Each structure stands twice: as C-alpha cells, then as structure tokens.
Amino acid sequence: MIHIETASTEMQNALVHFDSELASLQIGRANPALVSDIMIEAYGTTQALKACANISVPDAQTIQIQPWDKGILSSIDKALQVSSLNLNPQNDGIVIRINIPPTTEERRKDLVKVVGQKAEDCRVSIRRARQKAHDTIKSMKESKEISEDEYYTYEDNLQKKVDESNKNVEEKAKKKEEEIMSI
Numbered sequence: 001m002i003h004i005e006t007a008s009t010e011m012q013n014a015l016v017h018f019d020s021e022l023a024s025l026q027i028g029r030a031n032p033a034l035v036s037d038i039m040i041e042a043y044g045t046t047q048a049l050k051a052c053a054n055i056s057v058p059d060a061q062t063i064q065i066q067p068w069d070k071g072i073l074s075s076i077d078k079a080l081q082v083s084s085l086n087l088n089p090q091n092d093g094i095v096i097r098i099n100i101p102p103t104t105e106e107r108r109k110d111l112v113k114v115v116g117q118k119a120e121d122c123r124v125s126i127r128r129a130r131q132k133a134h135d136t137i138k139s140m141k142e143s144k145e146i147s148e149d150e151y152y153t154y155e156d157n158l159q160k161k162v163d164e165s166n167k168n169v170e171e172k173a174k175k176k177e178e179e180i181m182s183i
Helices: 002-023 069-083 103-144 146-181
Strands: 039-042 045-048 053-061 064-068 090-091 095-098
Touching: 002 090, 002 146, 039 069, 064 069, 069 090, 069 095, 103 146
Parallel strands: none
Antiparallel strands: 039 045, 053 064, 064 095, 090 095
C-alpha cells in the first residue's frame, strides 16, 4: 500500500538524518562530517564547506581543509571560528588545519546525553510518520475503501516497520554511546 511505503520512506529519511547527526558529534577524533556542513560566505552566496573545499583527515586528531580557491580561505577561517564547535583553526595560507582536543570524561557524559536526545528526536519523527499513515488507513476504512481485514493487515505491516525503525535507532544510539565512552 502506498501510504505504508510513504511512511517507510519517511522513517528511512529520519534514520539517515540521525546517522548524519551522530557523525557530526565531536568525540575527540577527527571526522570530516564535523565541519562539512558549516555554512561559509563565498562568491556572494552562502554554501556548505564541503561544496568549495576538500576536507581530509591526515591523522586521528587533525582535520585539514584545502579550498579549491585560496581566495576563500579567510571566509572559511571566519566561519569555523564563529561556529558552535569551539575549535581553533590554524590557517597557513594554503590549508586550514584543525586540531581536535581529547575529550574529557565530563564532556563524554554530556555527549551521551546528546545522543539520547537525538535518538528521541528520531523516534518522534518515526511516530509522526506512523501517525500520518495510520490516519490515512483509518479514513480509508471508515469510507469503506478497504475492508476491516485489510485495515488490520495494513496496521500490522505499519507497526512492523515502526518496530524495525525503532530497533535500528536503539542499536545506532547504543553503538555511538559505547564509542563515545571508550575513547
């Protein structure tokens, strides 16, 4: 049924967003996802850093950003300094290097809480998708477009998708929490 497929797609999108949110968490290890979506002012427009620079990780504690046009180095530097990441970029005129400091125990515990919050946000998105599909299926049953048996079949299929998505969120959150606490 198309409504269940739409809900399934919305749930998958929520999981993809959850993955990107988890990847952007600063956990003491360099990761290009940490800076790739920072918006910079370049060529009279605002765009993501990944659209105008090569972002690499030469070692576990360093992110290196090499813009394709050296003229935007200062814009990148400024955007990194005002970002909420609290990182200190080092601009040598050719590339920008960011040293990622080791994470303290207190910061790790805070990050675990952030992971929990992001997991809850993802579950809310999944519930929203389920509710929208449920309302559609229910209205189809009330208008006699589907039989009562079909209604319960669709509801069961929808709940299976929700359970599968929630299980996926829990596994990803648990894995990320373990990763954070093991550094």
